Amino acid sequence: MSSVNRFIQFNNETINAKRMIQLEQLARALSRTPYLTLTVRKLMEFRPKEGAISISHFWQHRDPEVEQNGQLSDLYLLTAGYWRHFNLSSWNRYKKEVMQFPLKEFAMQLALSAEEFRLSNLIRQERPGTDKAFSVREDVYTTYHEQQMNVNLNKGFISDSLFNYLYLSLRKGSQTVIINDDIPGYFQRILSKWQFIYDAKSTADCCKICLDILYSLEEELTKDLTHTFLTIHENLLLLAYEAKAQHQIDQQNSDEQPIQDSIEEMFRAWHRESEKQAGPHMEFDLTKGNKGNTDNGRFEEGDDANEIQSEGVGSSHSNKKSKQDAQMNGKSEKKSTKHSGERFGDEHQFVTIEEKRIVPKEFSSLKNNILTIRAEQKPYVKAFTKEMRKRIDQKMENKRSNLTKGRLTPNLTSLLTEQRPKPFYKKNNPSLPLDAVFGLLVDSSASMIDKMDETKKAVLLFHDVLRDLGIRHDIVSYYEDAYEASEHEQPNSFLFCHQVEDGIKDHAAEILSLEAHEDNRDGLAIRWMAERLHKRPEKNKFLLLFSDGEPSAYGYAANGIVDTAEAVIESEKKGIHILHLYLSTAQPVEEQLQLFKMMFGPRTATARNVDEFTTQTLRLLRRMLFLIVK
Known part of the structure; x- marks a missing residue:
């Protein structure tokens, strides 16, 4: 889980998790689609299979205000523009027409440039508050296309320079575009057709204008675009194809079904299909032997009369029969595996969760090691618990005086000296001063191997303090099996060192048996522990996470930071x-501190070396317990 110090800064770049969460929530609100997710890619994209949209990396590494407004403009175009106002049928017809031209890519990107202009004006009219974001967008992209036009002309990329020229003339006006002597004369002749974009009211209008321009360029240009300015169309082709296929199916089922022409409708169609595929119909038993056998590449013809040689069970089957058979044979399963599904978020749909008790190591030196560590930590534990009990006693002894009702004070002189005496008092309610439950998550990824010994000491200190104070708590080690993880299954384990049901039992041996494993999913672990704590009756609930870097697991590296921030x-x-404690063997750099601040906000602390693990643990415990007894 430790952050990798890569050899160039660009490769070590991390996204702003809080900002991405805000943008994703805005995207869901504008599209009215609660399942929609947001990512950052090279250029804007629709990705229906993943139920995701992507804003452009183009805006990063710019002035913060420009970056913010640029990303917002991408979001407005995708969710308030293309989402409902882009017609897939018109796009599909246009795509078929341009396939006969040599400038296919130019034709696609030109039509999308026209649509972007039309949709941005439409959004501005519907939502005046978006005007600033689009103004910033046009200023930045205008400067970009001005530079690119000259570069492309010098390199002989005529199609690219024509695209830049048409973009500029639409945003700045044809009279304000600086004309270079190297620009071919037909550039300006194209403007007479291109200017009709100002009057375009639909996708079909934009496509018709672009088609007229292509016919005019047949004898002028033969080389297609070299650069990619827009990539939305790559998945729009897929969407347009799906719209046609779905329309044909709907016509077969019902003559009254309307064609799904919007991106919104197609995304929902994809989402419904994915929900169907995740249903219980995926649970199956193979009980018929009507398929042929194979032996060394030779196939035997299938026959219904064949005997069953093996029986298989679908991966999502509960397999209750197997468990019952195991119990009848005198065997009991020591672990339980659960399928995550949508329970812990989209990033963990294919996660399987195994919960079990950690098996303590049977080393002769383990007991001596426990005694040695506790002897070292005894002064800290004793001083801390004494301090907390003193605060609890003060809270219990405090009383409110000068009241009009309650218990009568021994000193009744106020009855004679005051005009309106208040000789009564009440004691504060001393019941359940430490009504709390704690959950400690310990990252057991491979990068923890050099910190595990000191981590065990910190965890044991945590355990002893809470036992002394009589506070119930969970201590859980978590990791993902990287060797068994695949696209359709990612096994994750949660190993209990101590459970809330154990009360004040001593589980030092289990704590000192902790080991480093492979990967980790912090977002999953936080949601899992939060679910356990949420079910508890205690008033105060605390979750403490010990980790040594950023999340890392199968298919989780790209979105792990955002997912963890969402889980928090x-x-x-x-x-x-x-609260989060960053465990490190060296002084953390500013980049790492910013990363944890993005994920955990101000609720993160740092141990600058292994010697600080225990002291930082005490500081976090003090911070948590003060919330209870204040």
Whole structure:
């Protein structure tokens, strides 16, 4: 899980998790689509299979205000523009027409440039608050296309320079575009057709104008675009094809079904299909032997009369029969595996969760090691618990005086000296001063191997302090099996060192048996622990996470930071206080501190070396317990 210090800064770049969460929530609100997800890619994209849209990387590494407004303009175009106002049928017809031209890519990107202009004006009219974002967008892209036009002309990329020229003339006006002597004369002749874009009211209008321009360029240009300025059309081809196929199916089922012409409708169609595929029909038993056998590449013809030689069970089957048979044979399963599905978020749909008790190591030196560590930590534990008990006693002894009702004070002189005496008092309610439950998550990824010994000491200190104070708590090690992880299954394990049901039992041996494994999913672990804590009756709930870097697991590297930040926000909405301790063997760099601040906000602390693990653990515990007894 440790952050990798890559050899160039660009490769070590991390996204702003909080900003991405805000943009994703805005995208869902504008599109009215709660399942929509947001990513950053080279250029804007629609990705219906993943239920995702992508804003452009073009805006990063710019002035913060420009970056913010540029990303917003991408989002407005995708969700408030293309989402409902782009016609897939018109696009599909246009695509078929341009296939006969040598300038296919030019034709696609030109039509999308026209649509972007039409949709941005439409959004500005519907939502005046978007005007600033689009103004910034046009200023930045105008400067970009001015530079690119000259570069492309010098390199002989005439189609690219024509695209730049048409973009500029539409945004700046044909009279303000600086004309270079090297620009071919037919550039200006094309403008007479291109200017009709100002009057375009639909996708069909834009496509018709672009088609007229292509016919005019037949004898002038033969080489297609060299650069890619827009990539939305790559998945729009897929969407247009799906729209046609779906329309044909609907016509067969019902003559009254309308064709799905918008991107919004097609995304929902994809989403419905994915929901169907995840349903219970995927649970199956193979009980008929009507398929032929194979032996060394030779196939035997299938026959219904063949005997069953083996029986298979679908991966999502509960397999209750196998468990019952195991119990009848005198065997009991020591672990339980659960399928995550949509329970812990889209990033963990194919995760399988295994919950089990950690098996303590049976080393002769383990007991001596426990005694040695506890002897070292005893002064800290004793001083800390004494301090906390003193605060609890102060809270219990405090009383409110000068009241009009309650218990009568021994000193009744106020009855004689005051005009309106208040000789009564009340004691504060001393019940359940430490009504709390704790959950400690310990990252057990491979990068923890050089920190595990000191981590065990910090965890044991945590365990001993809470046992002394009589506070219930969970201590759980979590990791993902990287060797078994695949696209359709990612096995994750949660190993209990101590459970809330154990009360104040001593599980030092289990804590000192912790080991480093492979990968980790922090977002999954936080949601899993938050779910356990949320079910508890205690008033105060705390989640403490020990980790040594950023999340890393199968298919999780790209979105792990955002997913973890989302998990933190979701848990805090449930009333669970989260604190994070970054375990490091060296002084953390500014980049790492910013990363953890993005994921955990101000609720993160740093241990600059292994010697600080225990002291930082005490500091976090003090911070948490003060919230209870304040």
